[in-house]
Amino acid sequence: MSKLVSKITDSEAEVMNVLWEAGHQLPFADIRKTLEERSNWETSTIKTLLRRLSKKGVVLATKKEVFYYKPMVSKEEYNEYITQSLIDRLYCGSAKKLVASLVGNKKLNDNDIEELRTLFKVGEDKDE
Known part of the structure; x- marks a missing residue:
């Protein structure tokens, strides 16, 4: 499993969910629109989260006419990590x-x- 998955915070996971649900790279405007419908985040917050995810290597940002974002880890990898982490913390790995x-x-x-x-x-x- 990718070590990148362990670096995703809860807020960043919300951004990742938008990308995973799309199934393809998205321009910033689409990500912003979806997240503004789901949360009360400002545009600057969304940009900050995407910048952090890009810096961590979890998201690939590609500059075309605007920035497009694509996940570099799968939802399955993330879910597997989160599930194992929960089992380890709460149930001693059982x-x-x-x-x-x-x-x-x-x-x-x-x-x-x-x-x-x-x-x-x-x-x-x-x-x-």
Whole structure:
């Protein structure tokens, strides 16, 4: 997994979500418009976040007639890092403890549990 992912802050993740959802490079105006609809951020805040992401190497800024921005890490990489970080911090690295917590706190309904059972069975087939 890319070490770049660990450098993304929560605010920067909001900017990244706009880029990931688009699925292609976006001009600043499009990013600004989307973020202004979702948050109360000023244009300067959005520019600062994009500048930081570019400096970290998480986003590639390309100057054409205007700046276009493209993510250099995938949403999947980011989600994997965030999930593992949560498991490490809260459950001492044990995904089993996370699932037990979700079941114990009734955060998973019967359909969710059945889906997980199916996923575990598929995983067993691969090992044989």
